[in-house]
Structure formats: structure tokens, C-alpha cells
Amino acid sequence: MKTMMSTATAALCALSVAGAATAQEILILAEDVPAGLNYDGPAAAIPSSQQGMVTLLEPLVGYADGETVDGVVVPDFDTFEGRLAESWTYDADTLTWTFNLRQGVTGCGGATFNADDVMYTFERAKSVSGAAPIGWFLSNVASIDGFGPEVFGDDAAAKELGDSIVKIDDYTVQIRQAEPNALLLPVLTIFGLLIFDKETMEANATEADPWSHDYVNNTNAPGFGGYCLESWAKNEQITYSSFPDYYRGAPDATRVSVRRVPQSSNRLVVLRSGQADLVTGLTPREYNSIADVDGLTVAGVTGNENLFIHMNFDVEPFDNIKLREAIAHAIPYDQIIATGYFGEATQWNGMVPSTYPGYAEVAGFSYDPEMAKSLLAEAGYPDGAGLDAFGEAFALSYVAEKESTLGPIVNVIQTALREVGIPATLDPIPQTQYGDRQLVRRDLPFAVNDQEKPIGVDAGYAIQLFFVSPENGGLNNMVNYRNADLDTMWSGARVDPDTASRDATLAQIQEMLAADVAWLPIVEYRTQWAFRDRVSGLKWYPDNSIRYTDLQISE
Incomplete structure (x- = not known):
């Protein structure tokens, strides 16, 4: 207890420099701050980095507000609203979308938004010059013409934008698809196609780095968002100042400081002291401990967050399906729910989020140690004999900064x-x-992952993101899963206009993934936040990042 108290006291002392938030300023505590701001960079999969991207950059379109759940507004995924694009039309005969851009929008650097910024953003995406080509991937998912795997070849012309995306005038852009595909508008909401301020990006380009990856990875992500970057010390703190000329209205929170406090227990102590306004990433037990505390609110939704075990097909012995099945039946799912999530989770019985259109319940592995032993023997390793030969393959990796949450789970x-x-x-x-x-490297042999979520709200999007082979458009295929039949089935399903037919194909694909234990789904859990009563207006988004522009701050 003495050690715990001294650690918490140290956290309070460390934060005393910032002091309690005053007026319309707020202090947020998180397990980390952005490691980079480049959505085509190596930090793109890190949630704290995605939070920084959506704070500084804006999409062409967004979702309308839907219902309110547990005090949190969730999107209406059937209704799109204009953001930097004010309106749009679609010509089915030519597969062409015409976007009418919003006029009078300016950015933190003083640049005026227009079609050149949109063209630059897609040109950069098609250059596939970053460590993780997420902008290209989203364009490919949406079947934008010319954004196929050929861009990764030696033909420089394949990387040029061509006539698939055209500037008609300063405030009109046309995008042509190669085939009918309903995912275009959804992918335009995602952080990997947020619009850059071309002027500032080009001003920070170099001959060696013409697309300013180093600048965005380490200095700033210039765009047209509601906040401007004030300061950023990696592994410590990031501070944003509100942009008074933001096109959707000046944000209510004039200054947002996010401080890295790795231990969730310390974040909780500081919140309870009144020195912080909002905290993320507490354990379910910690959220439960303050659910009835006066002056504090805990809110959350069951969205798309989950926990799974990652087993790399390119690393022996994880290429052995019977071994994968053995592991699936060795996991005590109910114990993980009780120990790791304080009952605030459910077993995940599928390969994509259960809340998504096209989801099929296909997994549902049971805890059965005797079956696990039998399958291990079928795999050629009776009682585990011979597995020691694989050295570090069974070192179960997890994010160290999440020790408070993941530590009890990985021990189980x-x-x-x-x-x-x-x-x-x-x-x-x-x-x-x-x-x-x-x-980027896709070389983790064995890992627990609780930070991957398909931001496109569609089972097919999740399948392409995680399980389609890289040569056929997959991006985050971290387990190096390859199945030619799956690739072929998805290529047909993604352009199938018949929802029932498409869903049937998606269900077949999910059955294949479960049979191969492409990854091992463990639980789905609630996305939660804890905050002082002076903060309101929270909304949930599929990337699980807060939009600080939504927040209302009372005196």
C-alpha cells in the first residue's frame, strides 16, 4: 500500500505543473500520446496516434448523429453529412461521384481549403510512399479506379493519379470508381483519408521526402480541423489550441492538453483529485469503482473493441491448424471475462465485430483442456513434447503500457x-x-491484441483489412493469413449489389476464417471514458477517438 500511495502521489506532483484545468481548458490523461501523426506512417495503428490525426485533420464527409446510449451519442451509419465536402451526387452510368466542396474554410496555417488539397491528399495516397499505405488501402477498398495492387510495382505511371480523380474547378472534384461499390462514402469518414493542407505540406517537403512523411511523423499534421497543434513532446504530452475560425464553429474547449500517464491507477487518482477532466483506458474495475462518485461520470458504449490472440502463419509452429485449434480450446474465456473485465465483456463468437452489418456468429470456441490436449497430440506435440524447440515463438507479446488491463489477462x-x-x-x-x-513488419509470432478495430462499419471492410492477402489489397494482415478462395470470394462480394447475396458470401468467408483460426477471438468489451461533470457532449466514433470539437465545458 505504501508503494501504491507514493506512486500516486508522484503522479499528482508531476501534474501540478499543468495545474487543474481552468475556464474552458481541459486536461486529459491517457496511456500514451501520439507516436506520430502520419496516417501512412508506422504509428498509424496506434490508437493514441489516431486520436491526434482526427483532432487536427478533417474528412470530406461524416456520419450524422444517431441515438444516445448511456449518455453517449452514437452515429447513424445510414446517414452521411457533409464536412469539407458540402454536397455530392453520383452518376451510376459512369460510376462517378461529384463532390461540391465547402468554400470559405481556412486552416491553422492560414491556407484556404480548395480542390487542390483534395487532389494532393489522394496523390499522396497513391504514391504509396509511406511505411503503411492506409490512404491507398481505403481508396482500394472503395474501388476508386487505378488504386489497385499495381501501384506497388516498378511502373512509376501506376502511381500517378491519372483521370480517376479530377479537379473540375476550385471547389468541385470528381472521383470515378472502377466498379460499383457502396463503401466509398464510409471510407471517406476514416482517418486514413483526412484532408491535408497542401500548402503547408509542400512547404515542408524535401527532395528525399517529397510527401513530407518525416514532417507529419514528427512535427505536425496540417489540415483544416478545429484544433491547432500548440506543442508535442512524444512520450510526454500534446497540447492543442482551438481554432476560432473553424468552419463548424469555434470549439467550446479552448485548449486541450493530453498527458501521458501509463499507469491507469494513477490516472484514476488524478481524476478523483480534480486535477484532470477526463481519463481514458481505465480497467473495468476502476471504472466501476467511480460509477457512483459525485462529480464524476462514467459513460460508454458497446462498439467495436475486442481482444484476440494473434498467431503468425509465417512462424512455426503456428502454421499447424491443429495447434491453433488446441490453443483455442485451452483458453478459459469466462475466467478472462471475470478477472480481466470485471464482468464487463462477452465472449466474442465471430471474426468481425458483432455490431457490424454482415457479421456471422461462426466461432464460439469452448474452454476444454482435454480437447486442447487431444488436438495438441494430433498436431504432433503430445503433452507439448517438442514445442520447446521453437524458442521464442511462444513469447506472448502485448503492449507494455497496457499492463494494468492486459497484465491479469495474459497471466491467465x-x-x-x-x-x-x-x-x-x-x-x-x-x-x-x-x-x-x-x-509494418508483420513479424510478431504470438501476441494479445486489444487495440485493433475495423473503422469501416462493415464486415467486408474488416475482412479486407485483416485477412485478404497483401497482394490482393489486404493491409493489416498481421497474422500473414493467405487463402486464395477467400480473396476470390471477397472480390465478388465487395461489388455485389444484392445485400442478402453479399451477406451470404461474407458468412461463408467468416466460416473459413474460424475454421482456420485465422486469429482467436476472445472477448468484446465496452468502450468507456470517465470525466468530471463539467464535461459533456461526448460522442462515439468507430475509431474510438474523442472529437474534442464535440465537447461542451461548463464553468
Whole structure:
């Protein structure tokens, strides 16, 4: 107890420099701050980095508000609203979308938004010059003409925008698809196609880095959002100042400071002291402990967050399906829900979020140690004999900064695996290293992941993102899963105009993924936040990032 108190006291002292938020300024505590702001960069898969991107940059379109759940507004995924694009039309005969852009929009650097910024953003995406080509991937998912896998070849012309995206005038842009595909508007809402301020980006380009990746990775993401970057110290703090000329109205919170406090217990102590206004990433037990505290609110939704076990097909012995099945039946799902989530989770019985259109319940692995042992023997490793030969393959990696939440879970998993003969060890690694190895290098052998969510609200989008082979348009295929039949089925389903037919194909694909244990789904859990009563207006988005422009701050 003495150690715990001194740690919490140190956290309070560290924050005393910033002081309690005053007037319309707020202080947020998180497990980390952005490692980079480049959505085509190595930090793109890290939630704290995505939070920074959506704070500074704006999309062409967004979702309208839907219902309110537990005090949080959730989107209406059937209704789109203009953001930087004011309106649009679609010509089915030519597969062409015409976007009428909003006039009079300016950015933090003084630039005026127009079609050149849109053209630059898509040109940069098609250059596939970043470490993680997310802008290209989203364009490919939406079937934008010319954004196929050929851009990764040696033909420089394949990387040029061509006539698939055309500037008609300063405030009109046309986008042509290669085939009918209903995912265009949804992908335009996602952080990987937010619009850059071309003038500032080009001003910070170099001969070696013509698309300013280094600048955005380390200095700023210039755009047309409601906040401007005031200061940024990686691994410490990031501060945003509201932009008074923001086209949707000046944000109510005039200054937002986000401080890195890795231990969730320390974030909770500081929130309860009144020195912080909002905290993220507490454990379910910690959220529950303040649910009835006067002056504090805990709110959340069941959206798309989950926990799964990642097993890399390119690393032996995880190419053995029977071994994968053995692991699936060695996991005590109910114990993880009770121990790790204080009952605030449910077993995940599918391969994509259960809240998404096209979801099929296809997994539902049961905890059965005897079956796990039998499957292990079928895999050629009776009682685990021979598995020690694979060295570090069974080192279970997880994000070190999430020790408060993941520590109890990985210990349960390790114990359960060892009980059936699988020599699991634990390997906590820094979030930046984890993100790079997952998204860019794809070399993590064995890992627990609770930060991946398909931001496009569609089962098919999730399938292309995580399971389609890279040569056929997959991006974040972290487990290196390859199945030619799946690739072929998805290429047809993504342009199938018949919803029932498309959903039937998606269900077949999900059955294939479950049969191969492409990854091992464990639980789905609530996205939650805790905040002082002076903060209101919270909305949930599929990227699970807060839009500070939504917040209302009372005196």
C-alpha cells in the first residue's frame, strides 16, 4: 500500500505543473500520446496516434448523429453529412461521384481549403510512399479506379493519379470508381483519408521526402480541423489550441492538453483529485469503482473493441491448424471475462465485430483442456513434447503500457496454456514497437491484441483489412493469413449489389476464417471514458477517438 500511495502521489506532483484545468481548458490523461501523426506512417495503428490525426485533420464527409446510449451519442451509419465536402451526387452510368466542396474554410496555417488539397491528399495516397499505405488501402477498398495492387510495382505511371480523380474547378472534384461499390462514402469518414493542407505540406517537403512523411511523423499534421497543434513532446504530452475560425464553429474547449500517464491507477487518482477532466483506458474495475462518485461520470458504449490472440502463419509452429485449434480450446474465456473485465465483456463468437452489418456468429470456441490436449497430440506435440524447440515463438507479446488491463489477462492465458503443455512466456513491449511490428513488419509470432478495430462499419471492410492477402489489397494482415478462395470470394462480394447475396458470401468467408483460426477471438468489451461533470457532449466514433470539437465545458 505504501508503494501504491507514493506512486500516486508522484503522479499528482508531476501534474501540478499543468495545474487543474481552468475556464474552458481541459486536461486529459491517457496511456500514451501520439507516436506520430502520419496516417501512412508506422504509428498509424496506434490508437493514441489516431486520436491526434482526427483532432487536427478533417474528412470530406461524416456520419450524422444517431441515438444516445448511456449518455453517449452514437452515429447513424445510414446517414452521411457533409464536412469539407458540402454536397455530392453520383452518376451510376459512369460510376462517378461529384463532390461540391465547402468554400470559405481556412486552416491553422492560414491556407484556404480548395480542390487542390483534395487532389494532393489522394496523390499522396497513391504514391504509396509511406511505411503503411492506409490512404491507398481505403481508396482500394472503395474501388476508386487505378488504386489497385499495381501501384506497388516498378511502373512509376501506376502511381500517378491519372483521370480517376479530377479537379473540375476550385471547389468541385470528381472521383470515378472502377466498379460499383457502396463503401466509398464510409471510407471517406476514416482517418486514413483526412484532408491535408497542401500548402503547408509542400512547404515542408524535401527532395528525399517529397510527401513530407518525416514532417507529419514528427512535427505536425496540417489540415483544416478545429484544433491547432500548440506543442508535442512524444512520450510526454500534446497540447492543442482551438481554432476560432473553424468552419463548424469555434470549439467550446479552448485548449486541450493530453498527458501521458501509463499507469491507469494513477490516472484514476488524478481524476478523483480534480486535477484532470477526463481519463481514458481505465480497467473495468476502476471504472466501476467511480460509477457512483459525485462529480464524476462514467459513460460508454458497446462498439467495436475486442481482444484476440494473434498467431503468425509465417512462424512455426503456428502454421499447424491443429495447434491453433488446441490453443483455442485451452483458453478459459469466462475466467478472462471475470478477472480481466470485471464482468464487463462477452465472449466474442465471430471474426468481425458483432455490431457490424454482415457479421456471422461462426466461432464460439469452448474452454476444454482435454480437447486442447487431444488436438495438441494430433498436431504432433503430445503433452507439448517438442514445442520447446521453437524458442521464442511462444513469447506472448502485448503492449507494455497496457499492463494494468492486459497484465491479469495474459497471466491467465499463460497459466492455461502451460497447463495443457504449451510453453508460453510473457513479452511486454512498448506500444510503438508493437505497432511497427504488427502493421509494418508483420513479424510478431504470438501476441494479445486489444487495440485493433475495423473503422469501416462493415464486415467486408474488416475482412479486407485483416485477412485478404497483401497482394490482393489486404493491409493489416498481421497474422500473414493467405487463402486464395477467400480473396476470390471477397472480390465478388465487395461489388455485389444484392445485400442478402453479399451477406451470404461474407458468412461463408467468416466460416473459413474460424475454421482456420485465422486469429482467436476472445472477448468484446465496452468502450468507456470517465470525466468530471463539467464535461459533456461526448460522442462515439468507430475509431474510438474523442472529437474534442464535440465537447461542451461548463464553468
